[in-house]
Amino acid sequence: MxxxxxxxxxxxxTGLTLRYLMGTRRGIAxxxxxxxxLLLTVGLALARVDSFGIQLFQILLIPLFFQLVLIxxxxxxASTLIRDEIEDNTLPxxxxxxxxxxxxxxxxxxxxxxSALVLLVPPIVLAYGVTELHTGSPFSADLxxxxxxxxxxxxxxxxYGAVFLFVSVLVRRPLFVGLFLGFLWESIVGQIPGDVRKxxxxxxxxxxxxxTISVTPLSIYSTDVSAAISVVVLVGFSIxxxxxxILVFQQMEFKSKA
Amino acid sequence: xxxIVDAVGVSKWYGEVxxxxxxxxxxxxxxxxxxxxxxxxxxxxxxxxxxxxHADQGGVRLLGENPWxxxxxxxxxxxxxxxxxxxxxxxxxxxxxxxxxLDGMSSADARKAATEALKVVGLSAAAQRLTRTYSRGMRQxxxxxxxxxxxxxxxxxxxxxxxxxxxxxxxxxxxISEFAxxxxxxxxxxxxxxxxxxxxxxxxxxxNGKAIASGDIHxxxxxxxxxxxxxxLDTPRPRQxxxxxxxxxxxxxFEFPSAEELLVRTRKPDAFYxxxxxxxxxxxxxxxxxxxxxxxxxxxxxxxVG
Numbered sequence: 001m002x003x004x005x006x007x008x009x010x011x012x013x014t015g016l017t018l019r020y021l022m023g024t025r026r027g028i029a030x031x032x033x034x035x036x037x038l039l040l041t042v043g044l045a046l047a048r049v050d051s052f053g054i055q056l057f058q059i060l061l062i063p064l065f066f067q068l069v070l071i072x073x074x075x076x077x078a079s080t081l082i083r084d085e086i087e088d089n090t091l092p093x094x095x096x097x098x099x100x101x102x103x104x105x106x107x108x109x110x111x112x113x114x115s116a117l118v119l120l121v122p123p124i125v126l127a128y129g130v131t132e133l134h135t136g137s138p139f140s141a142d143l144x145x146x147x148x149x150x151x152x153x154x155x156x157x158x159x160y161g162a163v164f165l166f167v168s169v170l171v172r173r174p175l176f177v178g179l180f181l182g183f184l185w186e187s188i189v190g191q192i193p194g195d196v197r198k199x200x201x202x203x204x205x206x207x208x209x210x211x212t213i214s215v216t217p218l219s220i221y222s223t224d225v226s227a228a229i230s231v232v233v234l235v236g237f238s239i240x241x242x243x244x245x246i247l248v249f250q251q252m253e254f255k256s257k258a
Numbered sequence: 259x260x261x262i263v264d265a266v267g268v269s270k271w272y273g274e275v276x277x278x279x280x281x282x283x284x285x286x287x288x289x290x291x292x293x294x295x296x297x298x299x300x301x302x303x304x305x306x307x308x309x310x311x312h313a314d315q316g317g318v319r320l321l322g323e324n325p326w327x328x329x330x331x332x333x334x335x336x337x338x339x340x341x342x343x344x345x346x347x348x349x350x351x352x353x354x355x356x357x358x359x360l361d362g363m364s365s366a367d368a369r370k371a372a373t374e375a376l377k378v379v380g381l382s383a384a385a386q387r388l389t390r391t392y393s394r395g396m397r398q399x400x401x402x403x404x405x406x407x408x409x410x411x412x413x414x415x416x417x418x419x420x421x422x423x424x425x426x427x428x429x430x431x432x433x434i435s436e437f438a439x440x441x442x443x444x445x446x447x448x449x450x451x452x453x454x455x456x457x458x459x460x461x462x463x464x465x466n467g468k469a470i471a472s473g474d475i476h477x478x479x480x481x482x483x484x485x486x487x488x489x490x491l492d493t494p495r496p497r498q499x500x501x502x503x504x505x506x507x508x509x510x511x512f513e514f515p516s517a518e519e520l521l522v523r524t525r526k527p528d529a530f531y532x533x534x535x536x537x538x539x540x541x542x543x544x545x546x547x548x549x550x551x552x553x554x555x556x557x558x559x560x561x562x563v564g
Contacts, residue, residue, distance in 0.1 A: 005362035012359045016345070023347065089343040093404070096308050096337040097360035100329045250327065254310040255272065 017111035162241030267316030279467035291454030336405035346390030375407035395426030
């Protein structure tokens with residue numbers, strides 16, 4: 001009975017959150033941004049760019065997708081999970097129901113992850129398909145590239161979403177801190193050689209891509225972290241951030257906005 | 259103390275601002291009104307009772323339990339917040355139904371209970387409309403519906419009449435009374451004494467974060483009647499409404515703060531609130547909302563606390 005009730009609550013919270021993240025005008029704007037990789041590849045194919053193939057696909061999309069689109073989608077969607085409920089004064093409706101704060105955070109994070117993957121995965125798969133179609137290759141010709149991109153999209157969404165969720169329960173203006181972390185920190189630290197770059201998510205994403213794709217521009221990327229270790233680090237980091245968010249949220253007090 | 263609510267020496271600071279100041283009171287069964295001007299500490303006390311704040315000193319107990327992070331207690335509680343925001347992209351039916359499913363109800367049970375609760379508050383006809391299209395009175399009634407739909411033991415209502423139109427007020431007060439008659443307990447805050455007087459004699463007066471009096475309402479009525487009471491009416495035809503209200507001999511003055519507002523001062527607020535729905539219905543003048551600026555109550559409180 002408790003399990004059934006918990007599943008019902010999980011379904012309601014994730015459904016409510018997904019509807020907010022994807023059913024509003026802001027959700028449509030985010031979907032357009034998430035479609036940029038697809039639009040770019042379609043543009044290249046229509047323009048009949050000679051050099052357009054799986055190599056150019058990677059050269060363009062590794063910075064564009066992983067360092068811009070993915071971070072932006074994660075930032076906007078994850079930082080609103082709790083903060084918008086607080087700012088909009090809707091949180092009391094949820095917190096005066098028999099649902100624990102840890103469960104609420106967890107279900108909302110699951111909803112975020114679902115929304116991020118729904119927004120990010122189809123454009124990447126379609127962009128890959130357009131690239132292979134343009135070069136006349138079968139869809140399965142470079143599946144290592146597709147799997148590498150999908151794995152890093154899932155892990156990147158989980159890690160960035162978790163850190164932005166944590167920021168959103170810590171500060172009142174999570175977008176500013178998120179922009180700093182997502183675009184400044186990740187770009188700068190990710191470029192510094194040596195162990196410092198291990199403090200960025202993008203380093204582990206690139207390490208996975210380098211390890212899983214046979215022919216990639218990242219072959220010259222300097223890393224001593226294997227794909228397996230990177231997966232463990234990113235999963236562990238995501239879990240740690242969600243747990244920290246729960247701990248902070250459980251001690252938070254909520255005053256109404258005027 | 260073993261009341262529905264027991265607060266002992268509760269203090270709550272917001273930085274350097276004191277929200278509650280050694281507040282001590284016990285709220286009994288039935289309906290209790292928490293009356294005080296804006297900023298008196300009513301909402302702070304309610305937020306402590308629903309577990310959204312915790313006390314810096316002292317403690318509160320609701321139904322004998324500490325509310326802070328008390329998930330099980332939420333099942334016994336219905337809460338109607340002061341603000342009017344809701345998930346505007348949900349219909350009234352979906353809004354109530356969604357919250358009921360967080361109580362663990364099945365979809366079918368939640369749908370049935372939501373339909374019933376919206377009927378009780380008189381919103382059946384608008385149940386399928388998005389809540390962002392609702393008037394303030396309709397929002398108040400929707401909030402009340404979600405608070406009582408799961409049949410809680412205690413209702414905590416933060417200014418449930420604020421901004422509601424005359425018909426909505428009647429409906430809300432009737433619903434609260436029926437809930438109490440069926441054995442439920444109600445804590446209701448207001449800065450308008452005359453609203454609470456229609457459904458209970460049992461009040462707690464709060465001012466500057468302290469409980470300054472509690473018990474029977476009639477003891478302070480005489481004091482309050484000496485201060486003209488202000489009522490602000492939201493209407494598209496304020497001058498015509500003023501003409502209609504001028505027949506009330508207890509009305510002292512009219513002001514027109516804006517093109518769609520009428521401010522009335524009356525010596526007999528209870529009579530004013532009683533007669534207003536009839537006059538509005540007779541003249542067919544639209545009154546979209548009623549608010550009572552708390553300056554008159556504030557004057558009484560300043561008198562009471564010296």
